[in-house]
Amino acid sequence: MIISRSFYTRSDVLQIAKDLLGKVLVSSIGGITTSGIIVETEAYRAPDDRACHAYQNKRTERTETMFKLGGIAYVYICYGIHHLFNVVTGEDGMAHAVLIRAVEPLEGKSVMKSRRKITQIIPSLTNGPGKFTEAMSITKDHNAVELFNAQSIIHIRDMSISVDHNEILTGPRVGMGNIGESALRPWRFRVKNNKWTSKPDIVKYEANYE
DNA sequence: AAGAGGATGAACT
DNA sequence: GTTCATCCTCTTG
Numbered sequence: 001m002i003i004s005r006s007f008y009t010r011s012d013v014l015q016i017a018k019d020l021l022g023k024v025l026v027s028s029i030g031g032i033t034t035s036g037i038i039v040e041t042e043a044y045r046a047p048d049d050r051a052c053h054a055y056q057n058k059r060t061e062r063t064e065t066m067f068k069l070g071g072i073a074y075v076y077i078c079y080g081i082h083h084l085f086n087v088v089t090g091e092d093g094m095a096h097a098v099l100i101r102a103v104e105p106l107e108g109k110s111v112m113k114s115r116r117k118i119t120q121i122i123p124s125l126t127n128g129p130g131k132f133t134e135a136m137s138i139t140k141d142h143n144a145v146e147l148f149n150a151q152s153i154i155h156i157r158d159m160s161i162s163v164d165h166n167e168i169l170t171g172p173r174v175g176m177g178n179i180g181e182s183a184l185r186p187w188r189f190r191v192k193n194n195k196w197t198s199k200p201d202i203v204k205y206e207a208n209y210e
Numbered sequence: 211a212a213g214a215g216g217a218t219g220a221a222c223t
Numbered sequence: 224g225t226t227c228a229t230c231c232t233c234t235t236g
């Protein structure tokens with residue numbers, strides 16, 4: 001069943017990032033339904049998180065979506081090519097979001113294959129934040145879509161797929177640059193032994209932070 | 211008005 | 224391991 005708005009408006013974005021594992025992301029683009037089990041997430045939390053676009057509560061046209069009441073999508077273009085999908089969480093005025101980094105394909109696998117221009121059902125179909133959005137035809141046009149509304153072309157369901165807390169691997173987020181302490185925060189969560197998650201943990205040996 | 215750079219992925223060597 | 228595709232957003236002048 002559809003996940004209600006109250007799931008998203010909770011204040012702890014780290015908890016929501018973990019709770020989203022096992023939930024099912026659904027897109028119905030052009031009458032074609034695709035869906036996937038969320039198997040990897042990352043939390044982003046303004047104002048103190050330098051990795052967050054809304055670091056120090058910086059409001060711009062782009063970040064405005066993140067400040068809204070939880071339960072909507074935040075989709076933006078990365079490197080000019082990839083559309084990255086986030087779930088906005090928390091109260092109105094709090095810029096918190098969960099990046100979905102990978103899903104396990106459920107419905108519409110053949111459509112996903114053609115969109116990704118590959119011929120087999122293999123992890124590279126959806127095991128990255130820019131990959132599953134392509135497979136599910138999610139673009140920045142879907143920014144601010146209501147995910148708690150079953151009529152929305154993108155929404156999230158609870159299909160009673162349980163992920164025990166000891167099945168969740170935790171580690172630093174992917175793609176952090178020179179952002180000091182924020183890069184070390186273990187705010188990436190993924191399902192242990194699930195082959196549909198993205199690249200392995202990044203190990204940082206450098207300990208010279210500002 | 212212009213320029214830098216990015217929460218990535220694919221195709222290279 | 225390296226390069227680069229590609230474009231929007233934000234900063235600076």
